[in-house]
Amino acid sequence: MSVTIQRLRRARLGNEALDQAVGQAERAAMVESAEKKLEELFDVLRIDHRNDHNTRGTPRRVAKMFVEEVLRGRYEAPPRITEFDNTHGFDQLIVTGPIDLRSTCAHHLMPIYGQVFVGVLPSAEGKIIGLSKYDRIVDHFAARLQIQEELVRQIGQHIVEATAPRGLAVRISAVHMCKTQRGVRASHRSRMVNCSYYGELAEDQKLKDQFMHECIALERGPAS
Ligand SMILES: Nc1nc2c(ncn2[C@@H]2O[C@H](COP(=O)(O)OP(=O)(O)OP(=O)(O)O)[C@@H](O)[C@H]2O)c(=O)[nH]1
Helix, strand or coil, rough: CCCCHHHHHHHCCCCCCCCCCCHHHHHHHHHHHHHHHHHHHHCCCCCCCCCCCCCCCHHHHHHHHHHHHHHHHHHHHCEEEEEEECCCCCCCCEEEEEEEEEECCCCCCEEEEEEEEEEEEECCCCCCEECHHHHHHHHHCCEECCCCCHHHHHHEEEEEEEEHHCCEEEECCCCCCCCHHHCCCCCCCCCCCEEEEEEEEHHHHHHHHHHHHHHHHHCHHHHH
């Protein structure tokens, strides 16, 4: 059995990272193996990808898409976080968003898309992290097969462990295309909204209200 396949078998959940980051050579081998399996799938589905000018090369494209894009967050290390000294001891709520969410649902492999908002209550004695890193962290955990309840907690737990703020809130509002494009064919406006709270943001209703107020304002965008 190849090294690649052994590693995949050790990983427990589709939205968990592997034990170690997967290098370029190993990812190339994964694309090769996945391409062969996708060719078989196309054959089963009676799609003549060898002769059809539209689907020729599609098994390879899809294999690359899974390894390098859709599941990238399982094979790479989380993004590096730049920290700055909090010299003026800033300790008030910071809310950032909307952060565009592009993920994939674990049940039907359909896109999940929407917005994420992150609220951070920094510690006056701690560090401040680069604002773009919140977007990168969202992107990292979204690049896995997800359900929204677990995604919102993975993002929150990672930020808490990496930056130790006094409080943290993560809110996701997303469309699940497994529900809008197939199956029940729900309205394209139908969304799922959920939050995860940590530290003082979990305990203090006024802080939660302030976070929610800022999310709504950011969702609405600048007044035209
Ligand atoms: N709670 C939760 N459910 C989700 C999420 N993404 C997809 N689902 C739902 O998970 C279920 C998938 O499991 P099944 O009921 O076995 O799938 P199915 O028979 O194809 O069901 P339908 O989608 O109703 O056609 C569906 O009801 C989805 O709408 C998510 O992030 N959170």
